[in-house]
Amino acid sequence: MHRRRPDAQRWSLRVDPPWSLDAWRGAAREALLRGLSPEQLDWLESSAGSLLDAPAATQAPLLETPSVPHVPSAFLELASTCLCHADAQPMPLLYRLLWRIVHGERALLSNPTDADVLRAMTMAQAVRRDTHKMKAFVRFREIPGEQDAFIAWFEPQHRIVDRVAAFFARRFAGMRWAILTPYRSVHWDGQALSFGAGGHREQAPAEDARETLWQTYYASIFNPARLNTRMMQQEMPARYWRHLPEAQLLPGLIRDAGDRVQAMHDRPAQPPQRRIPSRRATSPVPSPSSDLATLQRQAAGCRQCPLWESTTQVVFGEGPGDARVMLVGEQPGDTEDLCGRPFAGPAGALLDRALSELGIARSALYLTNAVKHFHHERRGKVRLHKRPQGRHVQACRPWLLGEIERVRPEIIVCLGATAASAVFGSHFSLTRDRARWHTLPDGTRGSATVHPAWVLRQADEVRREDAYRLFRDDLRQLLIGDAESTGRRPALPPTSEG
Numbered sequence: 388m389h390r391r392r393p394d395a396q397r398w399s400l401r402v403d404p405p406w407s408l409d410a411w412r413g414a415a416r417e418a419l420l421r422g423l424s425p426e427q428l429d430w431l432e433s434s435a436g437s438l439l440d441a442p443a444a445t446q447a448p449l450l451e452t453p454s455v456p457h458v459p460s461a462f463l464e465l466a467s468t469c470l471c472h473a474d475a476q477p478m479p480l481l482y483r484l485l486w487r488i489v490h491g492e493r494a495l496l497s498n499p500t501d502a503d504v505l506r507a508m509t510m511a512q513a514v515r516r517d518t519h520k521m522k523a524f525v526r527f528r529e530i531p532g533e534q535d536a537f538i539a540w541f542e543p544q545h546r547i548v549d550r551v552a553a554f555f556a557r558r559f560a561g562m563r564w565a566i567l568t569p570y571r572s573v574h575w576d577g578q579a580l581s582f583g584a585g586g587h588r589e590q591a592p593a594e595d596a597r598e599t600l601w602q603t604y605y606a607s608i609f610n611p612a613r614l615n616t617r618m619m620q621q622e623m624p625a626r627y628w629r630h631l632p633e634a635q636l637l638p639g640l641i642r643d644a645g646d647r648v649q650a651m652h653d654r655p656a657q658p659p660q661r662r663i664p665s666r667r668a669t670s671p672v673p674s675p676s677s678d679l680a681t682l683q684r685q686a687a688g689c690r691q692c693p694l695w696e697s698t699t700q701v702v703f704g705e706g707p708g709d710a711r712v713m714l715v716g717e718q719p720g721d722t723e724d725l726c727g728r729p730f731a732g733p734a735g736a737l738l739d740r741a742l743s744e745l746g747i748a749r750s751a752l753y754l755t756n757a758v759k760h761f762h763h764e765r766r767g768k769v770r771l772h773k774r775p776q777g778r779h780v781q782a783c784r785p786w787l788l789g790e791i792e793r794v795r796p797e798i799i800v801c802l803g804a805t806a807a808s809a810v811f812g813s814h815f816s817l818t819r820d821r822a823r824w825h826t827l828p829d830g831t832r833g834s835a836t837v838h839p840a841w842v843l844r845q846a847d848e849v850r851r852e853d854a855y856r857l858f859r860d861d862l863r864q865l866l867i868g869d870a871e872s873t874g875r876r877p878a879l880p881p882t883s884e885g
Contacts, residue, residue, distance in 0.1 A: 397427055398444040402478060405432040406546040408467040415482055418444050420453040425486050430478035458488055461496055468511040473545045477510055517545045520624075522554060526631060527564055528592040537564040540591035548573050552580050567591055606636055611644035612651065673789040679708055682789045686759055691782035694760035699724045704755025704790050712751070712866060713796040714738075715787070717805040717838055718758035718775050729754045737839040738802075741859040747866060753794050757809035758783045772840075780809050791831070799831055800865050803838030811835070822861045836861035 398421075400414040418428060421444060429441050462484065469477040484503050488495050498504055520543075527537035537559075548571040555566065556575050565574040567586035574581045673682055683703040689695065702719035705728060714730075722732030730738055742749050758779050763770040787809060791799070801807040804817040810833055811825060817835055825833050837858050845851040 396447075397429060397441040398423055398447055399429040399431055399441040400444045400478075401431045401433070403433045404549075405478065406471045406549060408463065408470060411466065411470055411478060411481070412463075414444070415485055416455050418482065419455050419485075419489065420449055421447040422450045422453075423447060425479060425483040428479065428482065430482070432478075456489055458485065459493075459496065462488060465496065465507055465511055468514050469507050471514045471546045471550055472510040474510065477507075480507060480510075514545050514547060514550075517543050518547050518551055521547060521551050524631060525555070525566060527559070531592065533563075535562045537562060538591045539564070539566045540586075540588050541566060541568055543568055546570060549582065552582075556580055606640065609636075609640050611640070611647040614641065614644045616641060673785050677789075679704075679790065679793050682786065682793065686786045689759070689782070689786070692760075692779050694758070694762055694779055697763070698760045700727050701759045702727055702729055702756065702761070703759060703786075704753055705729060706753030706794075707751070708753075708794060710751065710753035710794055711797045713753045713755065713791065713794055713799045715799060715801045715806040715810060716754070716756045717803040717840075718756050718779075719761045720772055720840070721761065721763070721770050724761035724770075729756055733843055734839040737842055737855070737858075741839075741855070741862055744859060745863055745867060747862075753790070753796065755787065755790055757787055757806045759786055775805055777813075780805060784809060796831065798865070799827070799833040800862070801833065801835035803835075803841065806838070807835040822864055834865050836865065 398418075400418060402410045402414050404410060414430075423444055428444065466481045466485075469481055480503060484495065484507060487503070495501065496504060499508065521541060525539045525541050527539045530536040530538055548566065548568055552566075552573045552575075555564070555573075559575070560577070563575060563577055565572060567588075567590055569587075570585040572583045572586050574583070673685060677685065683701075686703055687701045689701065695701070702723045704713075706713075716730060716734075719729060720732045720734065723729055723735075729735070739749060742752075758775040760779075760783075761770070762773045762775045762779060764773055765771075799810060801810050804815075807815045807817055807820075810827070811820075815835070817837070820835065822834060822836055827833050837854070839858060842851060842854040842858050845854050
């Protein structure tokens, strides 16, 4: 700023609403453009009147060369918090800090001993503490006669409704709700937030049926041995108790805590349980007379391993019930788990590419997996593939054998080591036995090649193309070219497009 206005005339600035950073920031900018010092300004909230009846600051003449320099982002964050303080002084205090920063004290906020900075930091801390308490102690009550509609009454110490409304919208996005406070209200209709005037305690229901259940749960988890009344009242001050249904129980729980602790002490010691009792799985057993559709319904209820607990659905095989060739993969991936079909994800797309280049219709094959559920681990919102364990393969083996018995293919081609071990046994080595024919006990011919997912995992494009050609050539030999080496007819003659 170039110079301070020499006259000492007072001017007024009105901010509406007073807790809005944008409203205050616009008013402060007008004052800076006119070179008005903190001592010349009366800051007014909304419709409040000025005792000095000072003219509006926008009527003051602009500086000859007005400019508004940039201020640190830390100041804007501090201002947005302090403006929510119920004290009537945050606006002039913030403008005084802004004036000092603009006029050479750029590092002002880094001096915690400065009186203005200390006061602003204290205000901000109080607002943040009140914000935390509101998030913790708001209790919604169901509106009688309306479905998924709730209302809450809360009495914050500061003007924080606008500050915390987005938090409640994210956390309770699936229901319609309103929060009433003495100075302001907010409503969420499931799509957008809307704000209004304050309300009264009587506008919110006194209680609802859910509170009895919540009180029962709270009493059951209350641990008298860890009771610390001083710390509890520090974290949950008594002024908030009137908002909390569980607060009705606290006097009795605190009074009886000593007797309950003594009863726990006097209770005879029990030896620790050394072994966790095993839970017997109650999974259906494949019926010899069932068809593929019945087998699939039975597999959906399998609980022989824990994979079903964290997945969407069982992924069963698909294809003609009399297919001459069965392709057996390792396990479904994320896409397959969501849609319920084998080879529907990126590995399936690569398989489709190879089959198309060979002129083989996917619809002529029966495709399935050795493991019917997706084994994975979560990394944030992403589910990462994990290799199936032996117990997973063993648990799903009856369903794979059931598919083989009903389809009765002439050829089984295993894609990947897990699939090969499920069909040929644990002694099978994919590195040693890849693309070599084996005869299963029932006379079915079987072989194995790499899984298309292995192709996709190669480090660069050159290696991926080399791996893809190996995979495609194996399929050509196993599905088309086997007649030349065995003297038998091809399992799948290529179509005219091939």
